[in-house]
Amino acid sequence: MLVTTQKNLCDNPNSRVRREAVPGSAEVYPMMKDKVPYGAILLGEHYFYQQEDDKPEQRTGIAKYTHLWILEDGAWKMSRILSFDHAPAASAPGTRKAITLPHSTLDLYAGTYEGPQSGTITVEREYGTLLLREWRTLVLCCFPETETQFSSRNAT
Numbered sequence: 001m002l003v004t005t006q007k008n009l010c011d012n013p014n015s016r017v018r019r020e021a022v023p024g025s026a027e028v029y030p031m032m033k034d035k036v037p038y039g040a041i042l043l044g045e046h047y048f049y050q051q052e053d054d055k056p057e058q059r060t061g062i063a064k065y066t067h068l069w070i071l072e073d074g075a076w077k078m079s080r081i082l083s084f085d086h087a088p089a090a091s092a093p094g095t096r097k098a099i100t101l102p103h104s105t106l107d108l109y110a111g112t113y114e115g116p117q118s119g120t121i122t123v124e125r126e127y128g129t130l131l132l133r134e135w136r137t138l139v140l141c142c143f144p145e146t147e148t149q150f151s152s153r154n155a156t
Contacts, residue, residue, distance in 0.1 A: 014053045019046040022062070039079075042067040047089075059089045098143035098151070100128055105147055 022045040031039035045064050051057040068080040106125040113121045122133045130142040130150060142150035 016051045016057075018049050020049065021046050038071050040069045040071075040076075042069065046083075061089055062087050097145065099145060101144045101147060106130060106144070 025046075026042060026044040029041040029043070030037050031041065043064070043066050045062060047059050048061040048063065049057050050060045063083050063086040065084075066080075066082040067078055069076050070079045071077075103125060106128070109130055110123050110125050113123065115121070119134065124131045124133065128144075130144075132142065144150050
């Protein structure tokens, strides 16, 4: 993995890559033992930017991240980093475009789904979108981008 990164991102000395947290996307979950913090999980999304030579910096992608922080000897230390669900910059929030699908296509996704970690989720078609509900509570509203790809927004 390190060799792949070095060959692709780091191979060009005239190229610079940086990440920037998507505003409002960070969530922190403390880890406690006997009401004393020993760690924390940080979740969020980050943009990737790349600059080559003297060209202006460009947003090139977006991804989700998870960081595991451990409290050792009174200091917070980053223990693990995961970056996943990478997508091109065109998939960044605010740039996705919903399309209109026939009700018959959306109805193909309607039903009840069960998973060991998610429990029971009900998918319903409503006004050209798919609504995901967990025990009658709206969890996500999903907008079609293609016939098989949907973007979601928290329905709070």
